[in-house]
Amino acid sequence: MNNSIIEVQNFRKEYGDFVAVNNISFDVEPGEIFGLLGPNGAGKTSTLESLEGLRTPDGGKLKVVGVDPTREPRKLRNLIGVQLQSASLPESITPDEAIRFFCGYHHVAPRYDLLERLGLGQKRKTQFHELSTGQQRRLGLALAMGHDPQVLFLDEPTAGLDVASRVELHNLMRELQEQGTTIILATHDMAEAEGMTDRVAILLNGKLATIGTPTEITATGAELTKVSVFSSTGSLANRDSAFTSVERTFIKDDYHIFFSNDIGVTVGEIIKYLEVNSDPLIDLRVERPSLEDRFLEITNGGLL
């Protein structure tokens, strides 16, 4: 028996002759923070909006909390919360009115506490069009969470937010996850995806390029480790031969950058070289490939 809270099976979405999403399948487990990544036009929005019941699939099967978004949209409404990418409320509505308005339609008491929590306490009587972009996005988030949905769809939730608001939002997401809420996070911020999600799916040209935990995805790449070296006289620039296991190298801000497929060998050789050339080592940094590196590898490499 499938216990997934979201099931996507052979989902296909077309706009005329253009195939936006081409037979993708994945599941999301209850309580997961699931990242949906991909460059613009990859099919993220079509997938999200079909799961939210805003668009009708052209093929395949979608289930959200056991509900078909196309056939049972009314049933879906109280099960999911959605923060749309573009803030969209009547321009003269105030946060207080908006919370009352939307919570009323979800048959729950207004959650004014969310306005305080999201830093809108001082703006409760301010009209929507007078709020900053970040405040509008925070209001959208409060409205999405107001009825304690089982699944929360967040489309670029931190875009336009300052650092403090981002941290607060991330804390809130973790709290919601602890309470059992499943979160679908569409983002272009790879650091956010790597730090916040349990699993991610990367879409490319309407197809599922890869899916897994951020660690699994970074590990399945070319696995090149980045070594940055800064030495006293810069002797590394004058070496005659390449180091073993180094596949790429360049210089940036006086640092010599090496991409190695065997970090132990490469670091040993670098230190030995600096000793032989009487060039004291000032700084040496070793970095595993990030999700962003892997994302760029997938999207630029045209793996599909």
Place this chain on the structure above:
Amino acid sequence: MTAFINHFLFEFRAGVRNKTQLLMNYLLPLGFYAMMGFVMVEINPGFLDVLLPAMIIFAVLASTLLGIPDPLVNARENGVFRSYKINGIPAFNILAIPILTTMLHLVIIALIISAMAGSVFSAPLPTNWLNFVLVFLVTAFASAGLSVLIGVASRSSRITVLWSQAIFLPSMLIGGLMMPYSALPEGTQLISRIFPSTHMMNAFGSLAMGTSAEFDAWASLGILFIGGVLAIGLAWYLFSWDSASGSRRGHPLMGFLALLPYIIGAFLL
């Protein structure tokens, strides 16, 4: 029910808070009323006899045709309806609430106009107040229905202005507001009967103000009511949550069907 009331109260407040809607709901009708009451009556004393119904009809046309469609188009194009859909707000409420809130604004403005007609301008008052209220409600309903249909069927604010003005301007010129229907040439009278304001003036005059009917006043009232129901039905049928999803059920030109009662009436009456 709480949700509907919250929605209604917000929309009602927006009708005063939003500068354009405040202008259409109150400032323009009252300003025009003052101008017509003080100036037009001096130029044409006969206008005093129709001052009350003419100004109420003007208020109805301004509030509805100039006030309702644009916010609907903007809300759809800016994604407000998408937010509504995601949060389970029914399409019926999105269409019905602007009609109801506008009608409430119109009740307020009609009370002001009626109160001032006798006391400030010494204009004739209705001889049948019950019919006056009935005709007023049907008039507001018919015009609000057409306005919602224009908002639903129009792709953009520019198109909205075009359709709204296509009804509003001829209504002002040949709809019996500025000059009596009986003074129009016969061919123009036929065209005039296609516009709701002609039927509104006819119904107000005969059923409420005690003047003789230009043609069957109850038929005029029936045409207005059927036209309103048809317009709202078509608006509901043609409603789309957003222009990108292609969710509209019929072609926007189907909206012209709402004029059918008026066109049939123009030839039969």
